[in-house]
Amino acid sequence: MELPIVVAVSAVLILFFLILWLRERRNAQKEYIAYGLRANEDQSENTKTNISAIENGFEEAMSKLEDLGEVTRDNWGQWIWTKSGKPVGRS
Numbered sequence: 001m002e003l004p005i006v007v008a009v010s011a012v013l014i015l016f017f018l019i020l021w022l023r024e025r026r027n028a029q030k031e032y033i034a035y036g037l038r039a040n041e042d043q044s045e046n047t048k049t050n051i052s053a054i055e056n057g058f059e060e061a062m063s064k065l066e067d068l069g070e071v072t073r074d075n076w077g078q079w080i081w082t083k084s085g086k087p088v089g090r091s
Contacts, residue, residue, distance in 0.1 A: 071088060
């Protein structure tokens, strides 16, 4: 007679904890989505900053090379190696 009571109580407890776990998973899913949306905003700002830093570094390097006489600008504003006459970045 005690076995059916133990099984019933165990089933109720398992069901109770399953419901709690499912509610927590649903809340966690909402948090993941919100975190992902925030991460995309931050990531785009970081990307803009990184691109700006790269552009600034490139301009600084090209001005130093220009001071050394290694590169010049052609009529269209493209950087050209003075020794080879090839555009910078081409092999």
